[in-house]
Amino acid sequence: MKYDQKLPKLSNWNTGVIQEKKMPDKKKMLPYSSRKSESITKRLNRVIASSDRVLYYPIVVDKAHDCTIIDVDGNSYLDFNAGWTVAGVGYSNDEVVRAVKDELDRSTGTASGTFPNEKTALFAERLVDITPGSFAKKVWFGHSGSDACAAAFKLLPLATKKHRILSFYGNMHGVDAGGMAMAGHPATSKFLIPSFVTKVPYAYCYRCPYGLEYPSCGIYCASDFIEENVFKYVNPPEDTSFMMVEPIQSDSGDVIPPPGYLEKLKKTCDKFGILFVVDEVKVGFGRTGKMFCVEHSPSVMPDAIALGKSIASGIPVGAFIARKELVDEGFVYSTLSGNAIGAAAGLATLNVIEEERLPEKARVLGEYLVRLLNEMKEKHRLIGDVRGKGLIVGVELVKDRKTKEPAKLETAKVVYRAWQLGLLTVFVGVHSNVIEITPPLTITQDDIERGASIIEQSIRDVEAGLVKDSDVSPYSGF
């Protein structure tokens, strides 16, 4: 069957009532053995730049399929990360692999900016069709989420003839210089930032930077602070080209802004003629329970949207989709952008998402997972906050629920212990104290339960002192 035709139903997951919780299958928990992984890790450490990776345990992958990763020692892991959300339709998805293999045989090496192909047209047509906004749009293709975000940085000031940009503390837009300029994450704070980007606090309600509480705050951090201070003192609105927003701040701790936040930001943008751009590189393509996270705020139509990671299921593709008049000026073309292999992977990915109703599945299973984690919170004081939207869930660990002192070391230990017990997860956050759960959207309810049980067992084991400080000292996150 061709990748760009409608596929038959691939699975019959049940969107109905969630079954009652089952105990994990103890037999599936790993014996801790990673000799080969550790030896290859040492070789990697010698030759791969540390700036080019972030490790949480010494795993070396042999193969991966759906929600399972097998390491070079033969250990099989349940995956709660999806390659940082890249594998939204599961690792090595059969339909995607078939489509890519077909295209590899057909057109490898063609540079589609000059020798175009039809698949790129088809993929771009699908993207402009499914992204929010009924206005005419065009797609700029790149190779990563990073360059998709940087496309905003390059193209929008040119199109609007305004040079200033507004973004947020905690934002993460990848590693292109433009994206780093707009980021507000401590991991990028050591790099040079141009003075025409102004950053303001985000709606991190668990740790409100203004010491306020939702809803009595009236979401002060959105428009009030920006209009009363930022526009007045440092960033004239008439010089501002666009506002760059993550609808959920993922790498800074899976921070989910309160209802009404995006609406308020957009209103300010409209009032002052500023473009509103959303970065959905991590949360787009069904993860939050809608195809795009911004669709949870139906009145908010972004002028542009940056996509990457999961849109081609592991084939490097970034896409910046914007009102058509915003992306035509200038020359920002890279040799292999928009190639047919990426487009084939993207079309197959879209087919799988639609056929398997993955956004709906993410919503149902995500709500269930948050329920399980909140039950866990009742029993473990280490858990300070649980927050999620669909299948992006953050579990923030604290030493003390009152002071909210981040439990950074304990978080690293829980993630490390989970790896020992057969579950792959990572930690994120500006304080490196949030366990991030973003499994492939193809995950089953059984595996959600199994993973949640391993997290609870890992917390118990860390509370009992089973993980040594030295075990996690090489793994400090970002």
Ligand SMILES: Cc1ncc(COP(=O)(O)O)c(C=O)c1O
């Ligand atoms: C929100 C967001 N935008 C952009 C990027 C950059 O994507 P990539 O690393 O695939 O280039 C990331 C990466 O983590 C991200 O989380």
